[in-house]
Amino acid sequence: MDWPIAEVARMSGVTARTLRHYDEIGLLPPARIGSNGHRYYEDHQLLLLQQILVLRALDVGLPEIGRVLADQVDTVEALRGHHQRLLAERDRLNALAATVSRTIAELKQSRKDGRPMTSINRPENLFEGIQPSRYEENLRDFPGLAEKAARRAAALTPAETEAGQRERTALMIRLAEQLAAGSPADAGPVQAEIEGQYRALTALHPVSADEFRAIGRSCVDNEQWRAAYEAIAPGLAAYQRDAIEAYADSRLA
Numbered sequence: 001m002d003w004p005i006a007e008v009a010r011m012s013g014v015t016a017r018t019l020r021h022y023d024e025i026g027l028l029p030p031a032r033i034g035s036n037g038h039r040y041y042e043d044h045q046l047l048l049l050q051q052i053l054v055l056r057a058l059d060v061g062l063p064e065i066g067r068v069l070a071d072q073v074d075t076v077e078a079l080r081g082h083h084q085r086l087l088a089e090r091d092r093l094n095a096l097a098a099t100v101s102r103t104i105a106e107l108k109q110s111r112k113d114g115r116p117m118t119s120i121n122r123p124e125n126l127f128e129g130i131q132p133s134r135y136e137e138n139l140r141d142f143p144g145l146a147e148k149a150a151r152r153a154a155a156l157t158p159a160e161t162e163a164g165q166r167e168r169t170a171l172m173i174r175l176a177e178q179l180a181a182g183s184p185a186d187a188g189p190v191q192a193e194i195e196g197q198y199r200a201l202t203a204l205h206p207v208s209a210d211e212f213r214a215i216g217r218s219c220v221d222n223e224q225w226r227a228a229y230e231a232i233a234p235g236l237a238a239y240q241r242d243a244i245e246a247y248a249d250s251r252l253a
Contacts, residue, residue: 002031002040012049019049027066028052054082058089111180152204171197175240176233185242186250194247209252216244 009016022028023039028048030039041049048069055065072078171193178190201207207215219225219240229237 002042003046004034005030005039005041008041008046008049011046012053014049014053022049022052025062025066027062027069051078051082054086058082058085172229172232172236175243176236179233179236179239185239186246190243191247191250194243195251197244198247198251209248212252213245213248216241216248219244 003011005016005019008014009019019028019039023030028045031042031045032040034040051069052065055068060068068078174193175190178187178193183190198207198212201212201215219229219237226237229240
């Protein structure tokens with residue numbers, strides 16, 4: 001039995017245009033092309049499509065997916081490997097969900113009784129389930145800074161890497177506390193935190209006012225950066241962006 005491209009699109013949720021693209025790049029050729037020019041898919045192609053969609057859900061790029069599909073010998077073994085990756089991703093997301101839930105509860109309690117968040121004593125807890133390596137990857141829009149950051153990261157000891165991660169997390173928590181307290185983005189304590197960020201960046205590589213503004217916008221526009229901030233507190237990504245914008249206007253103009 002085979003299915004026309006429109007039916008495969010309906011079943012899988014993938015657009016016909018995407019399926020045609022997969023065919024054009026050699027990732028998922030159809031079983032046959034009918035006399036009417038339409039693509040038709042059989043069971044084998046549907047299994048391959050399932051694997052493609054699983055790998056895409058795991059943020060694997062199309063070139064790498066092509067290599068995975070080309071190298072695999074046994075479909076069952078391939079699916080078993082995908083299954084293990086999905087389970088690992090599920091565990092990571094569960095940990096992240098627990099982190100967000102804990103942070104929300106502590107922020108609400110802090111706002112209610114005025115006490116500082118207890119997680120500030122162990123800020124690494126707030127990044128449970130978040131992969132720190134992704135932050136360095138997200139500097140790719142700023143190649144000069146990314147290169148210097150990569151060199152510095154490669155020279156750090158594990159203890160220094162952990163200390164840096166704790167400090168970054170603590171900084172985000174301090175901003176979250178200012179946000180929860182209702183402090184405007186241009187308030188003195190907020191701007192002091194931003195100045196610390198700016199000095200840390202310029203210690204690695206010169207950063208202009210426009211570049212610093214672009215980094216601030218990336219906190220919102222870059223999906224993974226935004227997720228990291230929003231995992232601490234809803235609205236924190238935009239708060240960081242606005243605080244950087246205010247700093248650039250008042251200190252770097």
